């Protein structure tokens with residue numbers, strides 16, 4: 001190879017002329033190039049080189065939008081699409097807050113304690129950038145649960161682990177993300193499913209394609225979530241409610257009402273009827289009802305335990 005080419009590639013000047021990093025050789029042909037032989041500028045050349053040999057669509061068949069079943073009518077599908085988009089916006093910000101501030105964030109410490117940051121940021125990123133196949137949102141009340149009082153939707157559980165039913169109540173009871181900190185909302189005192197976006201997070205995590213049988217209900221309620229951050233941070237980073245509370249809190253604090261947010265206080269947090277302080281026991285209840293009341297106040301919350309009993313708060 002011509003010496004000038006080697007020089008311009010920065011391959012040998014250090015060996016030839018510099019005992020240490022010296023002035024890079026002048027390049028009169030490419031005066032715009034960034035200086036310094038040790039700066040690597042990736043221009044895609046290497047990747048493109050493969051295209052000369054074969055076409056390899058490694059991501060063939062990728063699903064880039066969450067599938068909505070054709071049982072949803074036009075209005076339902078449009079609102080659901082909007083809620084799914086908001087769920088991605090909410091997740092993307094939670095991820096970005098973690099990537100920017102890491103565990104130095106007081107919000108991070110509050111919900112995830114001393115746990116390493118990659119797991120929660122990874123869950124959020126999966127909602128945003130993961131393959132969106134393997135899940136299905138439907139509107140046809142196929143299991144008959146939408147007639148139950150206060151049910152706004154449910155995971156299909158044993159009937160179809162990759163499917164969730166959104167009942168009509170969701171469209172009237174769930175709040176849009178743009179209304180963060182409105183309606184009297186405070187993170188500590190309201191259900192994490194109050195916003196359609198965070199409700200969708202919860203529904204996605206139930207489906208194995210997203211939650212991987214790993215994100216689950218390790219603690220119920222706000223108080224228990226904060227305790228989990230202290231006692232079992234390794235569970236907090238995969239606890240559905242901790243992930244939702246954190247996402248809502250940093251969206252409120254960083255985006256909606258900068259520097260203030262609407263975290264509420266522990267004193268205002270509802271006391272769970274049934275303090276399940278036992279060792280982490282992910283509920284494997286098949287029917288995860290996440291209903292809401294029709295009032296504009298905080299939606300009521302019900303959940304079904306593995307014994308089939310439904311608890312509402």
Ligand SMILES: *[C@@H]1O[C@H](CO)[C@@H](O)[C@H](O)[C@H]1NC(C)=O
Nearest residue numbers: 073074075076167168169171
């Ligand atoms: C779509 O479904 C909703 C219930 O979720 C219903 O109120 C609405 O009337 C339906 N729209 C049409 C055009 O059928």
Ligand SMILES: *[C@@H]1O[C@H](CO)[C@@H](O)[C@H](O)[C@H]1NC(C)=O
Nearest residue numbers: 143155156157158159286287
């Ligand atoms: C599954 O389907 C059965 C029969 O339709 C129904 O009784 C049951 O409630 C469904 N399970 C869930 C989680 O909805």
